[in-house]
Amino acid sequence: MHTPLCGHAVGEPLDYAKAAQVNGIDIITFTCHIPMDWEAFGQTGTRMQLVDLEHYMNMVRDASVEAKDFGVEILCGIEAEIYPDDSHMESMDIILSNYSFDFVLGSLHAHCPSYLQWLARNNVTSDPAKIDCYFKHLIEGVQSGRYDSISHPDVIRTYGVVQSFDPSAHEAIIREFLQAVTEQDICMEINTSGLNKGDRLIHPDPLIIDWAGELGVKLTMGSDSHEPRRVGEHFDEIQPWLRSKGFTKLYYFRKRHRQRIEMPEAKD
Numbered sequence: 001m002h003t004p005l006c007g008h009a010v011g012e013p014l015d016y017a018k019a020a021q022v023n024g025i026d027i028i029t030f031t032c033h034i035p036m037d038w039e040a041f042g043q044t045g046t047r048m049q050l051v052d053l054e055h056y057m058n059m060v061r062d063a064s065v066e067a068k069d070f071g072v073e074i075l076c077g078i079e080a081e082i083y084p085d086d087s088h089m090e091s092m093d094i095i096l097s098n099y100s101f102d103f104v105l106g107s108l109h110a111h112c113p114s115y116l117q118w119l120a121r122n123n124v125t126s127d128p129a130k131i132d133c134y135f136k137h138l139i140e141g142v143q144s145g146r147y148d149s150i151s152h153p154d155v156i157r158t159y160g161v162v163q164s165f166d167p168s169a170h171e172a173i174i175r176e177f178l179q180a181v182t183e184q185d186i187c188m189e190i191n192t193s194g195l196n197k198g199d200r201l202i203h204p205d206p207l208i209i210d211w212a213g214e215l216g217v218k219l220t221m222g223s224d225s226h227e228p229r230r231v232g233e234h235f236d237e238i239q240p241w242l243r244s245k246g247f248t249k250l251y252y253f254r255k256r257h258r259q260r261i262e263m264p265e266a267k268d
């Protein structure tokens with residue numbers, strides 16, 4: 001979940017923790033969008049600014065002390081970027097090595113001008129080529145060792161970067177991505193915010209989740225809440241559904257160490 005420091009989320013960290021408590025969730029992780037120095041990644045309104053980073057860490061830490069009193073553990077993570085050109089990642093890498101986050105998500109925001117420019121510069125114009133490129137870059141992201149989990153792994157299908165997204169037409173490269181996640185021994189995120197936008201489908205597509213199950217991919221789970229009332233949204237339907245697909249565990253990270261929990265059962 002995010003905080004107002006991202007510029008497009010509302011609610012104080014403690015409000016998210018209270019919402020979690022109401023929804024029976026006892027651990028939440030904040031993952032504000034990491035500051036990036038190249039403006040093509042989006043600035044004010046899209047992501048936290050570098051001058052706010054210290055404040056973010058303190059704000060989340062202060063909330064975690066208060067939330068402990070009502071039984072919710074707050075962890076402090078960050079949503080970092082995946083991008084094919086490392087020369088634009090230097091400032092981000094400095095942040096990742098200088099701050100001790102509990103959790104680092106890796107996201108390739110394909111709709112950001114940064115990626116749209118990359119596609120244009122490299123003459124990647126057709127939908128199938130864009131999708132293959134996107135997953136190729138996710139694989140490189142996985143192998144970079146920067147991230148604990150890959151967030152909203154098929155977000156390219158949202159926000160109009162491609163007109164249609166049929167995972168079965170890209171099965172080989174998507175399986176290669178999932179295999180890389182297993183080999184690197186990191187996680188993939190099940191992100192329920194997809195159910196609220198675009199094609200109203202979970203991230204990633206259910207077919208990709210089936211392949212992930214076959215390959216033994218470990219899952220983190222997030223509602224990607226940008227407002228407190230969305231904390232844990234759809235978990236009550238999605239967790240039993242994941243169980244029906246054979247997933248029995250979920251993972252979260254504390255001080256970058258993976259923690260395992262049982263996938264919650266359906267609530268009565």
Ligand SMILES: [Zn+2]
Nearest residue numbers: 002006008226
């Ligand atoms: Zn956001």
Ligand SMILES: [Zn+2]
Nearest residue numbers: 079107151152
């Ligand atoms: Zn994101």
